[in-house]
Amino acid sequence: MTRTTALGSRQAALYAAEAEAIDGLGVRWSRGADVQAYVDGLLESAWFFERWPHFLCCTVERRGSGARWSTCHALDDSGPGGSATEGVLLLASLTQPVVLHELAHLLVPPGAGHGPAYAETLLTLVRHEMGFPAFAALYAALRRHEGFGEIREGVPPVPDTMARAN
Secondary structure, three states: OOHHHHHHHHHHHHHHHHHHHHHOOOOOOOOOHHHHHHHHHHHHHHHHHHHHOOOOOOEEEOOOOOOOEEEEEEEEOHHHHHOEEEEEEEEEEOHHHHHHHHHHHHHHOOOOOOOOOHHHHHHHHHHHOOOOHHHHHHHHHHHHHOOOOOOOOOOOOOHHHHHHOO
């Protein structure tokens, strides 16, 4: 049995959309320390804080040399809806699409899986970090796959603090 056949249909569809749209794009790092510096810079940015102020810390670790898949682990559930405030990315591949994929898991509440809320969070990260062409390609690829017809166009919601200021 291949990994794809062991997945749920929505997860398989999301992976397929990523493969169609953003595999091979973005930054590729050779050292885990460089990925950690990238993630630290992203988490410290005003843009990130406006969207996910609860998420404070993320550690990047390289999986063993035989690992084929990346994953992540929330270290707590103290954020809104039980989402993490800290997490660990365990990476088999040091590429920007993989880093953003795993980080998106830590930003949504538990149980979101690879569903619409997760897809919208991933689209938001891709748009900001990889640019509009990567975002547009991923959005179009997701919309071609069953289970993602209800996703929004990846326009992140306006944070409450900004809405009050306007």
